[in-house]
Amino acid sequence: MYLIRFSACGFRSLARIEDVPVSSPTILAGHNDGGKSAVLTALAFLLGIHRLTDEDRTYEQTEGSVGGRCARTWVEGTFRLDAAEQAATGLSSTLRIRRISEQGQPPQWQYFGSRPADSRLHDLTRLLKGELAELVAEFSLSPAGPLKDDLLQALTAYAVTAPQVEQWQPLPKELQERLPRLLSFGGKDEKPDDAVRTALSSCYETYLEDETLQGRVREIETEITQRLEKEADSLCQHIRRHCREFVGVQVKPEVSFKGGFKRAPLEVSKADGEPVDLTRSGQGSNRRIALAVWEWTSNLLENSELAAAGEEGHAEPTQTIVVYDEPDTHLDYRHQRTVMDIIRKQCALPHVSVVVATHSMNLIDGVDIADVVHLRLSDSGRTIVERLMDESHEGIDFHLGQIASAVGLRNSVLLHERCFLAVEGPTEQQCLPLLFRLSQGLPLQAAGIALWACGNNEGALHLAGYLVKNRRTVMLMVDADSRTNKHFRTERLIKAGLDPDTQVTWIGEADGFNELEELFTDAQWATAANTHWPRPADTQWTAEDFAAHRGGKFSARVLTMIKEQAEHTSPDGKDDMLYGLVTTLTTREDVPAQLRDAFSDLQALAS
Known part of the structure; x- marks a missing residue:
């Protein structure tokens, strides 16, 4: 069972938030006290890890005053069921599951689905034989025999055919056992001992399910402790390699069968044998040790998947959601x-999802901006979730600007982009973001690339030179026919600090073309023209119409032809014409090979 997204209501500052994705990874960004930790804790409550207290319930707000705490708190997730889970429960592949707590009542898991409108047909397995017999008689059923199982089977079959209603109902136990596992690495003050315990607890849960240990109550504590010590030894070796100043590293797991996995205190010492008191050492040392533990956990997750894949007839591995709360602090x-x-x-593993709460623009820049959730407090002190809704280049820039402002950055592009792409004008500014995303599978911003349209050749060169002087990575992309422009002579490029061979892309030159528009095939142009600027009825644009204009100023001649022959609408200019063509492309292969190569080089430059 895989969690896709979740919502929450009545949980701390989360009066009502919806559709927080669980991706690979999801980044939670925003001001301090904006609700990042509340979102992570709400996720833990949904998965049965967090124990709800009255302090977790949201204060109800009425006009002009603040009331008591809300009586109902719930967190709901949208889950994907695998084939085995669907077969065992008869439910669909996508299921809404929530964990809800009414005031004064223990939390319970529920799912939303159809059930008989007649409440007497609910929870039939809990009824006694006499009660089942009365219902069989009332509904005039004919069971296979007089046994309780026969009566139950007849009533169960009848319940499926009875009138149904859609409502919340108890979640079957077999699905409760398949809920995702949560590995939570704490916030900025997390102790290394806690990180070790979190990492080894996954091993501990695995060993408790080992059939060879069933019934061996008196021996199980010793055996699990020994196994954990072997895992801990591997972890200690990894910490020593990662933090070479600590020669002695030792973990001593302590296991209680009744209380579960209790502790795994971490002991380290320096080269001279002097023990190190981690409670009094710097935050940087503690965080680096925790970092080594997290890295080791990645290997553990990978090994667990390989083990599951080697079993015949196994169900899909249980999803593991790894949660990090400000992992970059003190690093x-x-x-x-x-x-x-x-x-x-960790995200590369199919059964692993990661959720990270952070202020770091380094982490925010490393993912698709659509997987970034911006959290902010409203005037009433309640958390609001902002997701990227407009996937245009301007929409991404606006969303990124909000996040940058929340973490204290003002000139977001100049401060955090890793590579700058300087282009000549509006044609490239409109079309290149779409072409890059189609070619590389992510927006320019997610690749750490800032696009600058400079209006003219001189502006592009001036901007590129300015950025190079400020030690920024730059790529200049101009049409091949701009080589004749005095601003792009080799000596001028070198004087500006650019390497003409590695930092300048002459669009079209490799294929003998002069401009960007020529890279697209005649067939692509015909398709675009028939889609956006059709000729009169019964007349279609053909590839030959555009082939006739190859050889001079292709874009100008094509624009004139379309304006003269289109029936109703025509492009407003060159930029509008090429943008119309680009919107008709659907696959990576539709992007000209020369542009795909240039985009790959650009992405490598940015990384």
Whole structure:
């Protein structure tokens, strides 16, 4: 069972939030006290990890005053069921499941689905034989025999055919057992001991399910402890490699069968044998040790998937959701990048999802901007979720600007983009974002690339030169016929600080063309023209119509032809004409090969 997204109501500052995605990864960004930790805790409540208290319930607000706490708190998720789960329960592939707590009542899991309108046909397995017999008689059923199982089978079959209603109902136990596992690595003050315990608890749960241990109550504590010690030894070796100043690293798991996995205190020492008191050492040391634990956890998750894949007839692995709360705090830039590498490695596993609450623009830049959730407090002190709704280039920039402002950045592009693409004018500005996303599978911003349209050749060169002087990575992309422009002579490019061979892309030159428009095939132009600027009835644009204009100023001649021959509408200009063509492209292969190669080089430059 895989969690796709979740919503919450009446949980701390989350009066009502909807559709927080669980992706690979999801990034939660926003001001301090904006609700990031509340969202993570709500997820833990949904999965049965967090124990709800009265303090978790949202204060109800009425006009002019603040009332008591709300009486109902719930967190609802949209889940995907695998084939085995569907077969066992008879439910559809997508299911709404919530965990709800009414005031004074224990929390319970429910799912939304159809059930008989007659409440007497609910929870038939709980009825006694006499009660089942009375219902069989009332509904005039003919069971296969007089046994309780026969009566139950007849009533169950009848319940399916009875009038149904859609409503919330108790979640079957077999699905409760298949809820995703949650590995939660705490906030900025997390202790290394806690990180170790979280990492090893996954091993512990696995061993408790080992059939060879069933019935061995008196021996199980010793055996699990020994197994965990082996896992801990591997972890200690990894910490020593990661933090070389600590020569002695030792973990001593303590297991209680009744109380579960209790503790795994971490002991470290320096080269001279002097023990290190981690409670009094710097935050940087603690966080680097925790970082080593998280990295080791990635290997553990990968190994667990390989083990599951090797079993015949196994169900899909249970989804594991790894949660990080500000993992980059107290880490320098190099270790921040290590955090992102760990997250990427975990996200590459099919059964693993990752949710990260962070202020770091390094982490925010490393994912598709559509997977970033911006959290902010309203004037009433309640958390509001902002998601990217407009996927245009301007919409992405606006959304990114909101996030940058929340973490204290003003000139967001100049401060955090890793590569700048300087182009000549509006044609490239409108079309390149669409072409890049189609070619590379992500927006320019998610790749860390800022697009600048400079209005003319001189402006593009001036901007590129300015950025190079400020030690920024730059790529200049101009039409091949701009080589004749005095601003783009080799000596002028070198003087501006650009390498003509690696930092300048001459669009079209590799194929013997002069401009961007020529890279697209005659057939693509005909398709675009028939879609956007059709000729009079019974007359179609053909590839030959556009082939006739190859050789001079292709774009100008094509624009004139379309304006003269289109029946009702025609492009407003060159930029509008090429944009119309680009919107008709649907696959990566539709993007000209020269542009695909240039985009790949650009993405590599940005990374």
